[in-house]
Amino acid sequence: MADRSFLDWPFFEARHREWADALEDWCALNLPVDHRDVDGACRALVADMGKAGFLKPTGLAAGEVFDLRTLCLSRETLARHDGLADFAFAMQGLGMGAISLFGSPEQRAWLDKTRSGTAVSAFALTEPGSGSDVAATAMSAEKVAGGWKISGEKTYISNGGIADLYVLFARTGEAPGARGLSAFLLPADTPGFEIVSRIEVIAPHPLAHFRLTDAFLPDSALIGTAGKGFAQAMAVLDVFRPSVGAAALGFARRALDEALARVQSRRVQGAPLSDLQMVQGHIADMALGIDASALLVYRAAWTRDTGAPRITREAAMAKLHATETAQKVIDTAVQLFGGDGVRTGEMVESLYREIRALRIYEGASDVQRVVIARQVLGGAL
Template identity: 65%
Template sequence: MADKTYLDWPFFEDRHRELAAKLDDWAAANIKGINHEDVDAACRDLVARLASGDWLRHAAIDPADAGSKLDVRSLCLIRETLARYDGLADFSFAMQGLGSGAISLFGTDDQKDNWLPKVRSGKAIAAFALTEPQSGSDVANIALEAKRDGDDFVLNGEKTWISNGGIADFYCVFARTGEAPGAKGLSAFIVPANVPGFEIAERLHTIAPHPLARLKFTDCRIPASALMGKGGDGFKIAMSVLDVFRSTVAAAALGFARRALDETITRVQERELFGAPLFDLQMVQGHVADMALDIDASALLVYRAAWLKDSGAARVSREAAMAKLYSTDHAQTVIDKAVQIHGGDGVRSGHIVESLYREIRALRIYEGASDVQKIIIARQTLA
């Protein structure tokens, strides 16, 4: 990677710099030979590799350590680095964190003891089940129903576009328990994948393949002990988890953009046009300058949000929204320039730049689409 000077910024401590260097070395040696033809097998393999490298300890708190917490700067650095090497490696790490984030932040001691060591060791794959056919970014519109029945809850309804759907061992599921209308009537539950009444209704396929599924709950009975927090806390739990992990989506976009710039630098130095290196063209120099500018601006927004959260801010909704909006949108622009500069190779199936072009698009949609981020920023600014 050409530029690592951003690690000297005051957002980071020495432990973060050491983490970034160690992970870069580990990824260079271990994130290769991934078979993307079978994404389910690839993600299981990557979770095992990340666990063996002890990287998943950053994705979930350690229940045995009372001082353990999620460090957002570490999460962002890890996602940025993994995304630079392989999109599925980033995905596999991210979902272990996002999928278990509600347990790390709001789980009971028993829930933490039961699930988080399995997440950290790679023995259990996690999933975050929030989105529904009629409620994507509008979380308050969730319709999946969880009715209390004695010592149990009974779930009926659907979720869709659920990452790790079909390979997860458990799902953190958000459902309507009806304490109040809208957002105040939601609760969060841990649902093991093998519980009766739960099924994978459909596997979903996208331009950048990942394990995705539509989930169906039919009289799915879970014990009341599966509830996280209190009844009606679901919206607060979901927003708190996203407040931590939304900045990491921006970091993944940053990793994709850095890889695109690295590939572009190599291309313009090695490729000749009209008897001279491609980089001698002022137009190409202008593109490279724009790419470098977008990357640094994105990094500043990402690590400001992460630093602020790690510094004790209760909420960083505005800062995380800015980071996600800018970084994902501008990573798309950076990668598009890389495709253009690579010419025919840029759209050749299997080329790294072509794969980056497919990978980046979804990041502008999930965990809050770009237009929703603008609403959050505007409302926070007006407030």
């Protein structure tokens, strides 16, 4: 059983502990799911979590604000039980983040569907020629009578091919670079929308490359104000970046649990592995890294929940430290398992594949280092 003593930290209120307990009970009964049909599993996870009420934190009803601590607790708990469940939960929030923060009343009606699990959402930012460099977005949106005509391609889009709606970012040209982007709400049945290919990765998730060819979206599809898309995307990532760290934290906690069981049950020369000082050193490093990550993740969440308008520095630190540390913790767990650690079907082998993408998506680790440095240098001037 994973250490849950951190729930007594002053970052949390009683309602957070109650939520974590309820979700833990649900996970114990329902996870992991069968991953052989990834698309079907994701749809089922969204439906089941929505029916159980656990997707409510992923979107905002009128007058609500994001409870980032609940988002992070949810992702940590789900990731510890099943990486695909964490993915399904996270995309309902990230996919609709711009609608929660900037959407019109008409657009916000979609939140009733995504929070109840009756619609699957996606966040379409990355393009073949622009990953971390969002300002290089090439997808174009041309203003026409009554709406916009959009053309271009997006790639590595999570939930691509199964989503019912996409929030996408395109160049509307109000100014060069980042200042000329806008966000749009795209239903998946829009004429001109085409899935070009599905993308297979080391930890199976639904991903796709898609194309828009003169796809018409009405004026009502524009999210907020034209030319504000970059700022909207960054505001969404500010909210959800710490939750990536929380997912990494969940993976790391599961790896430590697996490693503890292994070193206490596996015997070498008549004694358990845990009697070896070198092994004890590895366990100490794993536990230390996990606690440090948890402090950074929940500091970021608490800071935003208590009124900070932006948490750029805190979010970047949380994501960077938690994802890099989880990679080290999981690698150590694989090492402690020996040959069994790389055998298909072992939990630590699955975690090894699951963690790698978290150091890339929503801002790669080196990008987070740049963000942190700029924040620190800016504060020192």
